[in-house]
Amino acid sequence: MSEKTLPLESNAPTLYCSRCKCEVTYTVAPLDHKKELMRTIITCGIWLPMWLLMSFARTRTCNQCGNAIDPS
Numbered sequence: 001m002s003e004k005t006l007p008l009e010s011n012a013p014t015l016y017c018s019r020c021k022c023e024v025t026y027t028v029a030p031l032d033h034k035k036e037l038m039r040t041i042i043t044c045g046i047w048l049p050m051w052l053l054m055s056f057a058r059t060r061t062c063n064q065c066g067n068a069i070d071p072s
């Protein structure tokens with residue numbers, strides 16, 4: 001996976017950040033499935049619902065302040 005630093009695009013998706021109090025661009029946190037699998041094994045499967053929840057509801061992080069944006 002190549003990582004490129006792209007200039008801010010006008011059509012980049014934005015969300016309202018409650019901390020910045022404005023529309024901001026955001027980053028969707030990548031989910032480390034190996035780490036989540038380890039957690040599931042360590043917790044004897046208790047972590048599995050959390051893993052599933054996390055894979056559906058991905059955390060969006062504000063590019064301005066690093067705040068986790070609530071999708072509500």
Ligand SMILES: [Zn+2]
Nearest residue numbers: 017020062065
């Ligand atoms: Zn923010």
